[in-house]
Amino acid sequence: MIDNFKPPIKSRTTEELLNIVGSPKKWNRDAVYLAKHELANRNVDTSEIENAIKAAEKEEAEEILRKANKxxxxxxxxxxxxxxxxxxxxxxxxxxxxxxxxxxxxxxxxxxxxxxxxxxxxxxxxxxx
Structure with a gap:
């Protein structure tokens, strides 16, 4: 898969990649795939990825609650x-x-x-x- 993103997925920080993987609804499917692949290449522990996903889900739930109570x-x-x-x-x-x-x-x-x-x-x- 070709990395046509700007900046390229490979050049992003590990934290940025974790944000991409943690919030797949906000990102292009190819970006999520490339971010997962890059995290695997960087030997990032799967627990960090799971934590990023949980944190993104928690943030999304908080945003839903914030909207509902506005x-x-x-x-x-x-x-x-x-x-x-x-x-x-x-x-x-x-x-x-x-x-x-x-x-x-x-x-x-x-x-x-x-x-x-x-x-x-x-x-x-x-x-x-």
Missing amino acids: SYQISDFVLTPKSTLLELLFTWELKKDGYILKAKQQKTFRITLIIVILFVYLIKFIQES
Whole structure:
């Protein structure tokens, strides 16, 4: 197999190779294969490879948990009100992307925002009449 990666897999540090092998979902299949092969050539102990895989799995689980518990904060509305409101109104895949708490909050905020917007337009319409 040809190493067309930049930088080449063979020139990477052992730590970088362990990161590649530990996170195969993030890497090209050929890169993972070449990294495993290079680690074998460097006589890296299989326990180190297993530890790298476990560490990557733990990091991935922590990231999933972090996403699931991420919520809207008051600072989101103060610091970035436009993008937060646009996200609340038009983003449909928060739950699919793993943001479970944000998706729950979005349902409530979306309904409230729509009611407020309709109420404002209704008052404006009544005042113009």
